[in-house]
Amino acid sequence: MKKLALAAFMLVMIAGGNGCMKDESCKEKTVESEESSMQNYATLNGMTTVKHSSGLYYEVINPGSGGYPLLTSTVKAKYVGKLLDGTIFDQTTTNPVTFQLATTIPGWQLGVPLIQKGGIIKLIIPSTLAYGCTGYNTIPPYSILYFQVELVDIL
Numbered sequence: 033m034k035k036l037a038l039a040a041f042m043l044v045m046i047a048g049g050n051g052c053m054k055d056e057s058c059k060e061k062t063v064e065s066e067e068s069s070m071q072n073y074a075t076l077n078g079m080t081t082v083k084h085s086s087g088l089y090y091e092v093i094n095p096g097s098g099g100y101p102l103l104t105s106t107v108k109a110k111y112v113g114k115l116l117d118g119t120i121f122d123q124t125t126t127n128p129v130t131f132q133l134a135t136t137i138p139g140w141q142l143g144v145p146l147i148q149k150g151g152i153i154k155l156i157i158p159s160t161l162a163y164g165c166t167g168y169n170t171i172p173p174y175s176i177l178y179f180q181v182e183l184v185d186i187l
Contacts, residue, residue, distance in 0.1 A: 058165040063087030066158045066176055073116050073156055073178065081156065086142050089156040093180075096151025101186045103134050103141055108185040114178045121170050128184040137162050139177065149186050155179045 063086070070089050074081045081089040101107050108130045112123040133141060139157030147153045157177045159165070167173040 060160050060164050061174055063158045069176055070156045087158050088139055088142055088161055090143050091154040093152040096148035098149040100148050101133055101145050105133050106187040107133050109181055109183055111179055111181040116176050147183050149183055152182045
């Protein structure tokens, strides 16, 4: 019985992947290879950005006041997310949404803590800090993402 269970477990691990085995066909782009596209987008959209050490570009529109969120914080935010061609893939501009910052893409985890409650930030996120070579829903693989985020509250 133990041998059968072990064989079934191994089959599932090999067939389904275990999170440690990477798909060799999925090669992440380097931040450097996307840098000119991010700089171009910022220039074309009149943004005065700062480059974060991660490769993320950002512009603080309003720093807000009060505390800064932590990765472990639950936050309430309004945002619009776009591809660099202007296609909106997600937005919550009227009613804010509540979520744990730790559950978001790495670009948000790095960018949102740069503002305080009530702050507004624009983020240009390289694909490696977003959905990488896999994409997500309507977001194609290797997409550089733009977000404008208003940090409504830190709960």
